[in-house]
Each structure stands twice: as structure tokens, then as C-alpha cells.
Amino acid sequence: MTTVPLARTGHHRSEVGPVELFFDLVYVFAIIQLSHLLIDHLSWTGAAQTAIVFAAVWWGWNYTAWAMNWLDPGKTPVQLLSGVLMLAALGMAITIPSAFGDGVWLFIGCYLFMGILRPVFMMVAYRGQRLSANYRMLLLWTLMAGAFWIAGAALSEEWRLLLWLIAVLVDYAAPLAHYRIPGVGAAPMHTWDTDANHLAERNRLVFIIALGESVLLMGGAVVEQGQLTGALALSLLVGFASLFVLWWNYFALAGPDTSGGDSSTGALRSAYAYAHAFMVLGAILVAVSIELRLTHDHLTPASILITTAGPLVYLVGNILFLRSRFGSLARSRFIAMGALILITIGALLLGGRLPVLVLSVAVLAVTATLAARTARRRLA
Known part of the structure; x- marks a missing residue:
């Protein structure tokens, strides 16, 4: 087989390189x-x-x-490629608040530029290899999706x-359709020779970034209040506990343990391309x-x-992950989702009469109970 000069080789294949960490900073x-896009448009x-x-x-990112x-x-x-992709990702990030407004063309331009550059680079780097042919098909699907991205940008916001x-x-159907x-x-998925350990580590790191956003928003919200009152301190404590329990559920209890499980590319696609999208969004x-x-x-x-x-969206991703890698039905997650739905209905019925802290504690009780139950099972 022809040697690919830019390919990962040896026992360091699964390591996450510094340039990958640098890319994630964007x-x-x-x-x-x-986060601010949603906060500013609560509808x-x-x-x-x-x-x-x-x-x-x-x-x-995926x-x-x-x-x-x-x-x-x-x-x-490869480092130069990462730098160019990082710049394009920065362009996307800058225009997120105006993606449906004045920044529409820069947003989709950067997105499609990344979507075209990656497969073209891979086709050249792996020319003569099966991976090059795979990326040719990926590029064609990206161009098909690109037609709708461009049409949407050209037409009215409606x-x-x-x-x-x-x-x-x-875009998301492409891997499912092979x-x-x-x-x-x-x-087909079996023609993509993937490394489960590398993908797991990359997804762990981006999940940490998503959790870090909670820390930034919590700190910023407290600073804006000007004075740390007793009520604010209690709300901060409950918020931090909610964040810690989410981390615990992911990393310490229900995170992507790569020892064992299904490591086929199809399973990895479901676990990391799709399941982690839900968990990061959660x-x-x-x-x-x-x-x-x-x-x-109020x-x-x-x-x-x-x-x-x-937590509901996170649990959907967690269920999909465990199902993909380990074939687990994760009934405890379904029970937790049912409890969260009941809390939602009750809170909506009570409306403004329900104190903010009561809702926070109720949601925390569900996620903490799930964490405690999983901990007992692992210690048994």
C-alpha cells in the first residue's frame, strides 16, 4: 500500500495534537x-x-x-490547514448573532469554505487511497446541501x-445514507478506518468547552448584579451544583468510556457525530x-x-450514545426524562407563582438522583 506522508502513524495515532486544541479555542x-443568540431571542x-x-x-467542528x-x-x-479552518470558523462565530440578518453571506461563506476545503485537502493528501474516494462523495453531498444554504441566504428571512x-x-443525512x-x-461506513480513542478525546474536550460556557455566564451574571446577596449566592450555588452534576453524569458516570463497546465506524458516527451534538447543545x-x-x-x-x-436534550444524546456504543437501553435516563417533563408541565401550570429557586432545585434533584443511581450501580 502506498504511504501517505500526512497520515497519522504509530502508537501516537490517538493523541490529540496541540494544533487541534488551538483550533478548539474558536x-x-x-x-x-x-448562548447570547438564544438569550436575546427568547421565542x-x-x-x-x-x-x-x-x-x-x-x-x-465535527x-x-x-x-x-x-x-x-x-x-x-496539516497545521496550515487547521489555521485556515480556524480562521473560517472564527468568521462563522463572529456572524452568529447576524446569521439571519446582515451577516448571512459571511456566515454561509465561511461554513461552505470549510466544507469544501476539508474534503479537497483529504482527496489530495490520500490520492490513490479509498479515503480519497470517500471524501469525493462527501464533497458532493456538501455541494448539494450548499445549494440550499445559498438559496436560503439569497431569499427573504421567511x-x-x-x-x-x-x-x-x-448535511446530517449524508453519513446515514453512506x-x-x-x-x-x-x-459506506465500514470503509472509513476510524480511531475510537481519538474521537472520544476530541468530543470530551469540546464538551468541556460547552460546560465552561456555564461558568462564564454564571460569573458574568453575578458580577452584573453588583452585590452578592444571600438569595443570589444560593441561586449561584444551585446553578453550580447543576453544572457539576451534568459534568458528573458525563465524565465520571456516563461519559464516553472507550474501553469495550462497539468501535465500528457506524457506531462511532452515531455516538460522536450525532449523540454528542445533543449533549453539547444540552x-x-x-x-x-x-x-x-x-x-x-420570576x-x-x-x-x-x-x-x-x-437536561432533556442532554439525556437524548446520552441515550443515543449508550445505545450506539454499548447497546444499552438506559431505562434510568427515560425515567429522568419523564420526571423532567412532569416538572415542566407543573411549572407551566403554576406560571409566575412558582419561585425560580424551586424549579432549579427540582431539576437538580432529578439529575442528581440519576447520577447517584448510576454511581451505586458502578460501585456494586
């Missing part, structure tokens, strides 16, 4: 921007726009992480949301809900829904 800013339309923008931001699964981060051309939703569905185009070819929603509860004295329907949506 996503600290991107997640902050996503169903704002939530839909945030979800679409998050889907694009996540897919840009495909870059997968490309680095095969590229040696110590090689100069059409933009619908067309960009179609673009997201095309990048198949009738009469042209396909790239962490972002938790950050937004903490900020809202620290800065508002509950609104929007703040109630975001408070329970964070």
Missing part, C-alpha cells in the same frame, strides 16, 4: 455567541434559528475532528429558515438557563422550557 467564542423563532446555527457550527482522525497534527501542511433546515437535513449518489458511487441550554435564573426574579414560559430542555 469554539469557546462560538458557544458564547450561540420559538429564536429557538429555531439558534438550533439551525448550532447545527452548522457543530457540523463544521467534520474537522473527523479529518484530523487521519491527519498527522505535527505536519506543517424562506431562509425553511431552506436552511433542508440544508441541515441534507454518501450514496445513484450512478456516481458511495462511501450543555449550552443549561448555561443559558442558569444565566436566566440568576438575572430574573419565571416565564421561555425560562421554564429552557431550564428543563437543557
